[in-house]
Amino acid sequence: LHDLARRAKPFAEKDFAEIKAFARESLNIEDPQSWDLSYAAEKLRQAKYAFSETEVKKYFPISKVLAGLFAQIKKLYGIELAEKTVPVWHKDVRYFELKQDGQTIGGVYMDLYAREGKRGGAWMDGYKSRRRFTDGTLQLPTAYLVCNFTPPVGDKEARLSHDEIITLFHETGHGLHHLLTQVDEVGVSGINGVEWDAVELPSQFMENFVWEYDVLAQMSSHEETGAVLPKELFDKMHAAKNFQRGMFLVRQMEFALFDMEIYHQEDEGRLKEWPQILDKVRQEVAVTQPPAYNRFALSFSHIFAGGYSAGYYSYAWAEVLSADAYAAFEESDDVAETGRRFWKEILAVGGSRNAAESFKAFRGREPSLDALLRHSGFDNAA
Known part of the structure; x- marks a missing residue:
């Protein structure tokens, strides 16, 4: 999670700079705040990539x-x-x-x-x-x-x-x-x-x-x-x-790391120190900072009532695995043979083998972030 955040953050900063420039030049918002960003981003998306979903x-x-x-x-x-x-x-x-x-x-x-x-x-x-x-x-x-x-x-x-x-x-x-x-x-x-x-x-x-x-x-x-x-x-x-993909990924890293960090705490510390834990995570990964009165964590139902306790990272992890698996097909000259191996090593075994072992059996190595970053449009994300 830390590695993905580190490699995605420069692209998130570019995304943020693009939104701020567009807000100033096209929306007359001189200093966009966190509550302006969704509106400005949607207007920017329409300006850059306008096409009709109805026509599609x-x-x-x-x-x-x-x-x-x-x-x-x-x-x-x-x-x-x-x-x-x-x-x-x-x-x-x-x-x-x-x-x-x-x-x-x-x-x-x-x-x-x-x-x-x-x-x-x-x-x-x-x-x-x-x-x-x-x-x-x-x-x-x-x-x-x-x-x-x-x-x-x-x-x-x-x-x-x-x-x-x-x-x-x-x-x-x-x-x-x-x-x-x-x-x-x-x-x-x-x-x-x-x-x-x-x-x-x-x-x-x-x-x-x-x-x-x-x-x-x-x-x-x-x-x-x-x-x-x-x-x-x-x-x-x-x-x-991939519009605003950098900002999306670092936001997911903020959620996932906060979730992981608070479940590493003792119960009493978790209750008392969550604002400091969230602030520490944001200082590392975020490119925008909400106002001090923001209480996002109190409505983060995924990790309290949604079954994701210390498991929110699985959204991003599944993307890493799927992108890396798909990259095997991009690299292959024989789709049928690669498909046969994916079936044999991933689909066929179900829960009879540890999923990490199954992935390594298919890919021949540990999962890599490279394919996800490349599919996200992050060229040379070292």
Whole structure:
């Protein structure tokens, strides 16, 4: 965490200087304060990377997106998905079997559209885990993948925004972690028993492919012209992806280090000294300082009621792991072979092996920050 903060901070300082200059020159805010920054940053983002999310959405019909997702899975792992008619809880739910060399190895329910009474958000969970019973019978894994995309209207096909495509790939990554397991002990097969700070590796890993132009172009078709997503529009989207990335990362380091530091304290010290602990962390990593009356820590519910006690760092750690894993594919001349190793060493083993050992088995070394920094646009972040 300290190393990532140190290497990201110079880029955060550049981000901050850019916001201040824009606020002075374009917003008539001579000395922007902490409460001005979100407003100024959004105005700057619009000025630099203006593009229409509505126009982007016109390029991505759900049928093409799913076909592109399935094609990517086949490219990585040689797995095919075949739709099958089974009992479902709503007419919009679809079921797909995963097949390897013609043999069924698992299945997934996809419930993709919002509707009245449905819980919001997006998630994946296991319906059945792979397990071998005492009589030798093998239960194949089944998952359900739930999203809340805008449903089709009339005879028009549903279309997804780029953020929704990212969500779909993310949750599919979780699903593949559960479905491609080779472990027969139910407590550690699939996603079961995987450490908190590694469970997001397969999901965030899949997000990377949605930032490849060739992948997006393959799944795009404009609703009026049938044209693929223009490269110029993609370039704007990609540039906006890392907007203010330096400030975002050091802010995450502030949260993660504060969380880690207070849980290193004795209970009494934690209660009495948290303002001094937070101030010390901010002096190291932050490029902006809130006013003295700010009480951010009192509403930092993640680390008190949200289950992240001393674990907030896992957000950034999962990004480190996923970026480094994806870099293996960037470096490889044989995607299928690299995909086979990722399956064997990461997805197949579930919680049966320590996640750090699994990552080293795949990458051949300890995780490195370099790929995350490079993907964040931080060239030469020594």
